[in-house]
Amino acid sequence: MLGIVAVLYAAYALSLKRWDYDTEAKRNARRARWKEQGLTNTFYFIHAGTLFCLNLASGGLFTFYWLFRQWQAVAHGFRRLDGKPLRGGAWVRALGGFISFFPLNALICRTCAYLRHTAPLPPWVWGTLWLGGLAGTLASPSAAGRIIGYLFFCGAPAVLQRRLNALPNQPISASPRPREILAALGALACAAALAAAIRVWM
Numbered sequence: 001m002l003g004i005v006a007v008l009y010a011a012y013a014l015s016l017k018r019w020d021y022d023t024e025a026k027r028n029a030r031r032a033r034w035k036e037q038g039l040t041n042t043f044y045f046i047h048a049g050t051l052f053c054l055n056l057a058s059g060g061l062f063t064f065y066w067l068f069r070q071w072q073a074v075a076h077g078f079r080r081l082d083g084k085p086l087r088g089g090a091w092v093r094a095l096g097g098f099i100s101f102f103p104l105n106a107l108i109c110r111t112c113a114y115l116r117h118t119a120p121l122p123p124w125v126w127g128t129l130w131l132g133g134l135a136g137t138l139a140s141p142s143a144a145g146r147i148i149g150y151l152f153f154c155g156a157p158a159v160l161q162r163r164l165n166a167l168p169n170q171p172i173s174a175s176p177r178p179r180e181i182l183a184a185l186g187a188l189a190c191a192a193a194l195a196a197a198i199r200v201w202m
Contacts, residue, residue, distance in 0.1 A: 034114050035080065036082070039078075039079060039080070039114055040079070040111060043074065043164050043167070045172055046177075047172045047174040048161045051157060054180060055158070056154050057188060058184045059188060059194075060150065060154050061190055062187045064095075064097045065094070065183040066157055066161075067093065067097045068090050068091065070104055071089075074086070074107065075090060101123075105123035109122060112167065117167060126160060127156075129152050129156050130156035133150065133151070133154075133156065134149070136149020137150045137153055
């Protein structure tokens, strides 16, 4: 898993990180492209550490509640030049989380960069680490590999949230909201049911 991280960062450093955006024309062209792709002025805010802990405690399935809340918030503030709204509601995007994780990451990158904040790594990096973490959790032959995979699976959303939390420039409470605790408990119950089903059928 650590080797995958090193390879992904090396690819990023040799490609996207080296792109030249120094000229005013290039900066304006990039901002125009972001507007065409779509930006939003609303996100769901939760302390990154809280998100990580709730993910750890729920088998990583709290991420899908987080995706639902993010897409629900994004829908209120999403704008693009052609005026077209986002396709698919928050529930659809949450249930398709293994796909919608990537466009959410891209939207976060565009919004952070447009507002001149530090953007997270590109979607293919965090998406690969997130899905790779899940694969490592389920398929790694060693306990250490499963633990590392689980940490990546639970940690990738928290890293994205950490970048988001810098946008409003105000502290985010580390105390989870009651609905977040309930969602984590529900996610834990789903994870336990899935684990039981896997043991029965495998």
